[in-house]
Amino acid sequence: MKLYFIPFACSLATRIAINEAELDAEFVQVTPGQPLPDGRDFASVSPMGYVPAMEAGAVTLSEGPAVLTYIADLAAEGVLAPAPYTAERYELTKWLNFISTEIHKAVFAPLMTGRSNEGAREWAKGQADKRFGLLSAHLDGRQFLLDQFSVADAYLLAVLNWCEFAGIDIAQWPVLKDWRAAMRQRPSVAAAMATEMPLREAA
Ligand SMILES: N[C@@H](CCC(=O)N[C@@H](CS)C(=O)NCC(=O)O)C(=O)O
Structure with a gap:
């Protein structure tokens, strides 16, 4: 999983979640207005140009609550979120x-x-x-x-x-x-x- 972040932006929450659940992730720093380190336009990952955003296999997600919920569902139940349907x-x-x-x-x-x-x-x-x-x-x-x-x-x-x-x-x-x-x-x-x-x- 790749997580796109700007230091001390709202994307800090995704790093906290990854640390808390001891999950593996590659963090890619975004510099607004500049291409990503791999040369792509960040808008191809996050249409609004916002962090946090993530890529995990076929899944590309933006919007903090969605990204955080995705991470929570990767973690052991109860570590980052209550069980679904409760x-x-x-x-x-x-x-x-x-x-x-x-x-x-x-x-x-x-x-x-x-x-x-x-x-x-x-x-x-x-x-x-x-x-x-x-x-x-x-x-x-x-x-x-x-x-x-x-x-x-x-x-x-x-x-x-x-x-x-x-x-x-x-x-x-x-x-x-x-x-x-x-x-x-x-x-x-x-x-x-x-x-x-x-x-x-x-x-
Ligand atoms: N609706 C978005 C908002 C995210 C957002 O505002 N991200 C800011 C950092 S906290 C950002 O990426 N700003 C970069 C920019 O505006 O170029 C979400 O919930 O994820």
Whole structure:
């Protein structure tokens, strides 16, 4: 399996998942606007030009929640996702969708593009209040979004890593600040961040 990533982008969640489940994967670094190391256009893998994306035999997938669910299904049951057809499995889908649409795109995307303006930034920060508040209330007294670690935690950690860069003071939500700090101690997360930090600095 090949996983396409940009250091410290949302694709960090896929590296965390691979580490957590001790799966084998080849990671291919994407530089936006440049061809892949093998000369192909990245759009042939991910039509939107987005990471994460993956190739595994005949399967080519983009969109983080789909890629993360694919990886979770390769892992031993319960390591990255609850068993299919259980109520918890649909909770996982709920959280992946929430993180993708309500946090990643609604809050962070307008704050992290150089093509935003003050109005868009204000709007995004306003969006953060309700969404981070909801996450904070849910995680209060919990270790994970579900009853056990899942790919949703990996995705949430990847996006919460952007707070400082996006100008969001995570200290406004002490539960989220502590959750992020604890998650960064998890060996799969610490190893993923240690692998990508020098790549990010060099990029
Ligand atoms: N809807 C996509 C969004 C992924 C996305 O926004 N990826 C960003 C990094 S976090 C990206 O690849 N940006 C590169 C670019 O815009 O050129 C998903 O859920 O995977």
